[in-house]
Amino acid sequence: MGNLNIISRKLTHLDVLESEAIHIMREVAAECGNPALLFSGGKDSIVLLRLAEKAFRPAKFPFPLLHIDTEHNFPEVIDFRDRRASELGERLIVRSMEDSIRQNRVILKHPGQSRNAFQSVTLLDAIAEFGFDACIGGARRDEEKARAKERIFSFRDEFGQWDPKNQRPELWDLYNARVHPGENIRVFPISNWTEMDIWQYIARERLEIPGIYFAHRRQVIRRGDSLLPVSHLVWPRENEQVEELSVRFRTVGDMTCTCPVESDASTLEDIIIETATTRITERGATRMDDQTSEASMELRKKEGYF
Amino acid sequence: MKNIELLRFITAGSVDDGKSTLIGRLLHDSKSIFEDQLCAIEKTTKRRGLEGVDLSLLTDGLQAEREQGITIDVAYRYFATPKRKFIIADTPGHEQYTRNMVTGASTANLAIILIDARRGVLTQTRRHAYLASLVGIPHLVVAVNKMDLVGYSQEVFESIVKQFEEFASGLNLRNIIPIPISALAGDNVVERGSSMPWYGGETLLEVLENIEIDHDINMEDFRFPVQWVCRPQTEEWHDFRGYMGRIESGSIRIGDAVTVLPSGRTSRVRAISTFDGNLVEAVAPQSVTLLLEDEIDISRGDMIVKSENRPDLSKEFEAMLCWLSEDRLDVRRRYLIKHATKTARIIIDRIACRVNVNTLEQESGGEALSMNDIARVGFKVQHALAIDSYAKNRATGSFIVIDEATNNTVAAGMMI
Numbered sequence: 001m002g003n004l005n006i007i008s009r010k011l012t013h014l015d016v017l018e019s020e021a022i023h024i025m026r027e028v029a030a031e032c033g034n035p036a037l038l039f040s041g042g043k044d045s046i047v048l049l050r051l052a053e054k055a056f057r058p059a060k061f062p063f064p065l066l067h068i069d070t071e072h073n074f075p076e077v078i079d080f081r082d083r084r085a086s087e088l089g090e091r092l093i094v095r096s097m098e099d100s101i102r103q104n105r106v107i108l109k110h111p112g113q114s115r116n117a118f119q120s121v122t123l124l125d126a127i128a129e130f131g132f133d134a135c136i137g138g139a140r141r142d143e144e145k146a147r148a149k150e151r152i153f154s155f156r157d158e159f160g161q162w163d164p165k166n167q168r169p170e171l172w173d174l175y176n177a178r179v180h181p182g183e184n185i186r187v188f189p190i191s192n193w194t195e196m197d198i199w200q201y202i203a204r205e206r207l208e209i210p211g212i213y214f215a216h217r218r219q220v221i222r223r224g225d226s227l228l229p230v231s232h233l234v235w236p237r238e239n240e241q242v243e244e245l246s247v248r249f250r251t252v253g254d255m256t257c258t259c260p261v262e263s264d265a266s267t268l269e270d271i272i273i274e275t276a277t278t279r280i281t282e283r284g285a286t287r288m289d290d291q292t293s294e295a296s297m298e299l300r301k302k303e304g305y306f
Numbered sequence: 307m308k309n310i311e312l313l314r315f316i317t318a319g320s321v322d323d324g325k326s327t328l329i330g331r332l333l334h335d336s337k338s339i340f341e342d343q344l345c346a347i348e349k350t351t352k353r354r355g356l357e358g359v360d361l362s363l364l365t366d367g368l369q370a371e372r373e374q375g376i377t378i379d380v381a382y383r384y385f386a387t388p389k390r391k392f393i394i395a396d397t398p399g400h401e402q403y404t405r406n407m408v409t410g411a412s413t414a415n416l417a418i419i420l421i422d423a424r425r426g427v428l429t430q431t432r433r434h435a436y437l438a439s440l441v442g443i444p445h446l447v448v449a450v451n452k453m454d455l456v457g458y459s460q461e462v463f464e465s466i467v468k469q470f471e472e473f474a475s476g477l478n479l480r481n482i483i484p485i486p487i488s489a490l491a492g493d494n495v496v497e498r499g500s501s502m503p504w505y506g507g508e509t510l511l512e513v514l515e516n517i518e519i520d521h522d523i524n525m526e527d528f529r530f531p532v533q534w535v536c537r538p539q540t541e542e543w544h545d546f547r548g549y550m551g552r553i554e555s556g557s558i559r560i561g562d563a564v565t566v567l568p569s570g571r572t573s574r575v576r577a578i579s580t581f582d583g584n585l586v587e588a589v590a591p592q593s594v595t596l597l598l599e600d601e602i603d604i605s606r607g608d609m610i611v612k613s614e615n616r617p618d619l620s621k622e623f624e625a626m627l628c629w630l631s632e633d634r635l636d637v638r639r640r641y642l643i644k645h646a647t648k649t650a651r652i653i654i655d656r657i658a659c660r661v662n663v664n665t666l667e668q669e670s671g672g673e674a675l676s677m678n679d680i681a682r683v684g685f686k687v688q689h690a691l692a693i694d695s696y697a698k699n700r701a702t703g704s705f706i707v708i709d710e711a712t713n714n715t716v717a718a719g720m721m722i
Contacts, residue, residue, distance in 0.1 A: 011591070013391040015592070019552060020591075023551075023593055030533055030534050030606050053581055055550070056534075059543075060538070141382045142384045148381045148383065149381045149382075168714060168715045169405065169706075169718065171412040172412045172718075176714075176715045194386070
């Protein structure tokens with residue numbers, strides 16, 4: 001009779017995904033000499049922080065948080081980033097693309113140009129500066145077709161490059177994190193999560209997220225199929241009208257290329273319903289930089305992008 | 307919020323069998339394709355001078371693959387229905403098939419093997435079925451595709467199923483589910499259609515949604531490989547010493563008598579701690595922190611098990627090894643094994659025999675293994691490992707081999 005209530009409840013898909021991610025984080029901590037966790041203040045990396053709490057509390061995280069700041073970020077997100085790091089009592093390292101620009105390591109064609117692609121330079125510089133051998137990131141395989149083919153432990157050579165043809169086989173949950181000096185591993189604990197899983201998890205864990213993920217009034221410009229948020233970096237071209245609409249962001253990134261969608265979703269429950277019924281992919285709706293060519297993400301990754 | 311389960315599956319077959327069309331059909335008919343994706347493949351279909359929407363383009367590859375005419379081994383795809391969330395490991399059918407299928411299959415609950423109804427059971431079908439059995443996939447769907455091209459004939463379907471079952475009786479396949487489908491027309495994939503009224507079984511999606519997966523994990527033998535020892539050493543927690551890991555199989559309760567391997571020291575479970583509070587019991591595959599009643603020396607790589615149910619502890623073992631690397635096995639090189647959370651040096655003692663995956667015949671061992679070879683191999687390990695047979699326990703019977711010089715993963719093994 002003693003065995004009757006051994007399985008007291010069924011594990012759900014979120015329980016299984018969560019446990020997989022915790023397992024991955026602990027493997028990184030154990031196998032890598034000097035890892036960092038990439039934290040931007042965006043929803044995926046907010047989930048990563050909760051998973052790190054689940055993996056390592058009551059101790060501190062065995063790695064610092066690292067943010068590569070394009071300085072094209074939404075101010076609400078940066079405020080949130082700093083507040084969350086200090087609430088957790090964890091060390092946050094910020095490296096700014098402005099430094100890379102000042103050192104002529106990044107040369108922009110014009111000041112308003114999207115900076116997403118250039119994050120790689122600043123990231124690789126930060127990796128070299130601190131000697132990180134692993135960076136934990138919040139990328140998901142459902143985001144994009146280059147991501148769909150990437151390993152959870154993704155090996156990068158000494159130039160920071162991803163070679164899609166030459167990836168290490170990854171079987172069962174046996175991860176190979178071994179690198180030579182100068183090489184590193186990018187680790188994606190939430191590879192198997194979808195946008196819907198992320199929202200369900202944020203709701204389940206009652207995680208705080210920056211306000212721009214919820215519906216709010218904002219001045220926007222219609223350009224092509226996208227809505228561009230008006231800011232000091234984005235203003236109307238000739239013949240373009242500024243409209244004020246109720247919008248929310250599905251992703252947050254560089255203000256010059258991250259577009260909101262029209263929405264009245266003001267609670268997490270609303271967002272989950274909207275996510276369940278939307279007919280447009282997350283990046284398709286919101287990222288101008290991924291629409292440039294069919295292979296944009298693949299090319300950026302080969303150059304050292306997350 | 308609704309709680310749904312997670313099912314991982316692999317699709318085995320080549321483009322010619324209609325594999326891409328089948329995945330496209332599953333995603334499309336379960337409404338998992340977004341308008342912008344549909345738009346993009348419509349454009350591509352048109353650009354290639356075809357009409358309509360070619361669903362196989364949904365699984366189209368990367369620029370690097372198109373340019374070089376290669377296919378990267380595994381792509382992962384996701385979809386969900388109100389009942390379950392699904393992860394598809396989509397592996398290309400032709401070259402390096404063994405390596406790709408073993409990789410994709412290693413985490414799968416279920417495999418779909420595609421057979422072209424016009425061609426029946428082929429060498430490739432036998433190979434797929436053998437690999438599914440080698441990797442111990444619990445459920446196997448035999449999808450006889452292109453039924454539209456054989457007039458939806460019940461006889462054709464039944465004769466293929468009979469052929470398959472005869473051959474598969476020699477393999478270790480627990481649960482075989484044959485389904486007649488047309489991925490192109492959609493019959494029996496998501497919608498039943500009206501062309502095969504003689505088929506009374508479930509559609510493919512119904513199988514994926516309903517198949518029982520609770521027993522896919524070993525729930526008998528408690529195995530807890532220690533990943534990380536948590537010692538906060540803060541004022542508040544200065545006595546805290548927790549062993550962190552994931553329960554790979556079985557379950558554990560407070561008060562259970564445990565043994566730590568390889569040391570053999572014993573204690574009892576004092577607490578099962580998580581970020582969300584303490585538990586009375588925990589089950590695979592939960593990640594937890596175990597606290598023991600006694601202070602004993604435990605570190606990463608050790609395994610905590612129930613004292614009444616211990617695995618073998620051994621420095622020698624035999625395994626089925628699948629060689630994955632382009633560099634051949636060289637017995638003079640140094641190799642490492644990663645087994646659960648333990649990494650140790652190994653020596654490859656002897657290659658007992660090799661399996662020809664096309665004929666399933668055993669051949670004599672020889673000295674070397676090259677990519678895609680499968681062989682029964684004897685190993686000697688530097689430190690004793692807590693060993694279960696793979697047939698009994700997928701999590702603690704599996705391992706990878708790493709080349710110490712290149713750091714590459716060169717082989718995958720299943721303990722016998």
